[in-house]
Amino acid sequence: MDRQTAETRAAELQNLLNQYGYEYYVLDKPSVPDAEYDQLLRELADLENQYPELRTPDSPTQRVGGEILDMFRKVEHTSPMLSLGNAFDEQDLRDFDRRVRQAVGDDVSYVCELKIDGLAVTLRYEAGLFALGATRGDGTIGEDITSNLRTIRSIPLRLSEPVTMEVRGEAFMPKRSFEELNKAKMERGEEPFANPRNAAAGSLRQLDPKIAASRNLDIFLYGIADPGETGVASHSGGLDYLEKLGFKTNKERQKAANIEEVIQFVGSWGEKRPHLPYDIDGIVIKVDSLEQQRQLGTTVKSPRWAIAYKFPAEEVVTTLKDIELSV
Numbered sequence: 001m002d003r004q005t006a007e008t009r010a011a012e013l014q015n016l017l018n019q020y021g022y023e024y025y026v027l028d029k030p031s032v033p034d035a036e037y038d039q040l041l042r043e044l045a046d047l048e049n050q051y052p053e054l055r056t057p058d059s060p061t062q063r064v065g066g067e068i069l070d071m072f073r074k075v076e077h078t079s080p081m082l083s084l085g086n087a088f089d090e091q092d093l094r095d096f097d098r099r100v101r102q103a104v105g106d107d108v109s110y111v112c113e114l115k116i117d118g119l120a121v122t123l124r125y126e127a128g129l130f131a132l133g134a135t136r137g138d139g140t141i142g143e144d145i146t147s148n149l150r151t152i153r154s155i156p157l158r159l160s161e162p163v164t165m166e167v168r169g170e171a172f173m174p175k176r177s178f179e180e181l182n183k184a185k186m187e188r189g190e191e192p193f194a195n196p197r198n199a200a201a202g203s204l205r206q207l208d209p210k211i212a213a214s215r216n217l218d219i220f221l222y223g224i225a226d227p228g229e230t231g232v233a234s235h236s237g238g239l240d241y242l243e244k245l246g247f248k249t250n251k252e253r254q255k256a257a258n259i260e261e262v263i264q265f266v267g268s269w270g271e272k273r274p275h276l277p278y279d280i281d282g283i284v285i286k287v288d289s290l291e292q293q294r295q296l297g298t299t300v301k302s303p304r305w306a307i308a309y310k311f312p313a314e315e316v317v318t319t320l321k322d323i324e325l326s327v
């Protein structure tokens with residue numbers, strides 16, 4: 001095959017593999033059998049070996065880097081990753097709602113999101129290409145774990161539009177992967193992880209990306225660092241925009257017209273929680289209008305327009321057979 005044909009075929013394969021990867025890992029609706037995906041990936045890898053200049057950083061063959069780091073570099077976040085105030089009961093939620101309405105009036109609606117129990121991370125894209133991924137750290141300074149985040153298949157290496165933006169999400173380990181990892185660890189006589197959150201954090205702290213790649217991590221994106229720059233008017237509109245760009249968001253989110261609907265949503269997820277294929281430790285409630293978010297502003301460490309309702313800590317032993325909802 002001549003150079004020109006190889007270049008055309010490589011671009012075609014990259015687009016095909018990105019589309020198939022998106023369907024499989026983000027939509028959970030594969031359109032081709034795994035064997036076909038693997039065969040196309042091998043064809044692209046062969047072409048890239050023949051013509052190394054075709055091996056672009058966003059190529060699907062570049063998910064798992066070879067180099068083992070000796071440390072993680074520190075990264076200062078462009079805008080701070082804030083904390084969340086907590087609510088522990090219905091009264092706390094009503095108090096939050098009253099404070100919000102005192103500030104912005106009664107015409108306020110909320111978005112309720114499952115609070116994924118993983119590790120908060122931030123992803124930077126430049127002209128649509130995944131450029132840097134970091135841990136939340138102390139909210140201002142995190143660690144550059146780009147090479148490990150690249151191994152999470154649901155993180156797009158190239159967005160559907162060449163936008164430059166920073167997005168935030170929660171990386172996590174599905175319960176099934178957690179059980180399998182701990183089973184393998186115990187068979188090797190190693191100490192198992194206490195819970196999926198520790199397992200996800202431990203996996204993303206590995207200096208060898210091949211180990212992170214073996215841990216079946218996943219991610220749900222939950223926000224845009226500077227939503228005002230993207231032209232969306234609401235938090236829910238921002239999440240729809242993230243989906244349009246190719247990101248994985250959690251589909252269980254729900255709009256609430258008032259705090260009564262928030263309380264209903266929170267109550268409904270108490271008993272559904274054990275059947276989810278991933279751990280959640282609460283529900284995050286956010287004012288939907290970005291203008292009202294701006295009016296409410298933030299305290300020194302957390303937004304006045306969001307709160308995390310925390311489920312009572314309980315040791316839930318869920319046998320695998322109970323897990324039914326797909327990720």
Ligand SMILES: CC(C)(C)c1nc(N2CCN(c3ncccn3)CC2)c2cc(C(N)=O)c(N)nc2n1
Pocket residue numbers: 081082083084113114115116117118120136170222223284286303306
């Ligand atoms: C952007 C805001 C601040 C409103 C925000 N902040 C979050 N978090 C902050 C505190 N975080 C944190 N992490 C460690 C130590 C202290 N705070 C962990 C992420 C959110 C976490 C989730 C989730 N887990 O599913 C979510 N759906 N939405 C979030 N939204």
